[in-house]
Amino acid sequence: MQQYFIPTEQFTETHVTVMGEDAKHMQKVMRMKIGDLCQCADRDGHVFNCMVESFEGQNVILKLVEEKSNNAELPIRITLAQGIPKGDKFDTIVQKGTECGAYAFVPFSAERSIAKWTSKWDKKKTRFEKIAKEAAEQSHRDIVPYISEPMDLKELIAYGQKFSNKLIAYEETAKLGEQQGLPTLLKSISPSVEDKLLIVIGPEGGLSTAEVQQFKQAGFICCGLGKRILRTETAPIYFLSCVSYHFELLYEVNK
Structure with a gap:
């Protein structure tokens, strides 16, 4: 059934x-004709047939038939802080990240970010919001993810202090063979819609050593995303898939 x-x-x-x-x-x-059915969601997470x-x-005037108990959201709110990538990769990240359950997206200007969005942000934000809305409708989400204004490193670190869990996807951690950081952290989290997790993912070329040190000093935890080095647009989807699993x-199997 189509959702709006x-x-x-x-x-x-x-x-x-x-x-x-x-x-x-x-x-x-x-x-659509008179009598046809669809789903409509408001911006507060209520979904109706x-x-x-x-x-x-x-x-088009629709009659509300019944409110659904949709429960299509991840049991923990995940914000993706994405180093600004080249080209249209952020479009893909927003679309697929929305389908996989991201709660919000925060683009940030990293040391190795080549693209600069300052002069074109309003137009870009409108496009990103449209992509998020359409992806949320397609995947029957309860909410449309929020698209934040771009941040610099200092702003992102300050923003991260309101999160109970904050991670850095760092390829050097994966290269060193440290594979247990992410599973261990996920096991320590009691899923709750009030619990929030921020994951920082670098642009092409990753995060610099200096950036990682600043994040770590602010309480962020490094984690590897498997044994392979992922593209910047692949890493968010991999991470969200791990969280969903x-x-x-896994919860459904073990309960």
Whole structure:
């Protein structure tokens, strides 16, 4: 069933009014008719089964049939702090990261970041938010991940202090054969929607030794992501997959 994220103010107790691009998608792409069903989520994590009741101009009026107990979120809120990569790689990171359950994305300017976004950020943010919304709809998430303003290293370290768990994906840790850091940390976490984890991933070329030292001094923990060196756009997906396996698939087997 197709899902849409609709601004909360467009909901009433019994109906939701769908406008703009979402209404156009319903009518032109999905060719929905009166009586057809879809899902709509507000921005507070509530998901409803809805039925098309009428068309008013370019808007679509849906009747709320029932609220769903969706529970499609990871049991721990994960924020991906991604060193700004080249080209359109951040598009891929946002799309696939959203599908895999990321709660938020924080681009940051690392020492080895080649791309600079300062002059084009507003346009880029609009695109990233659209990608996140569409990926959240496709994967039937309860929420659309938040896209943060870009940060520098100092800002990211300060931002990290509000997280109960903060990690650095560091390839040198993997090269040294240290494979237990991530599994050990995940075992120490009691999953809760109130628990938050920040993972820092470098751009192409990784993080510099100086950057890693600054993170470590601020309480971040280094971890390797397996024995192989991953591309910057692959590492976030690998990490989220590990978390999903540990807290969702493995939990279901062991409970």
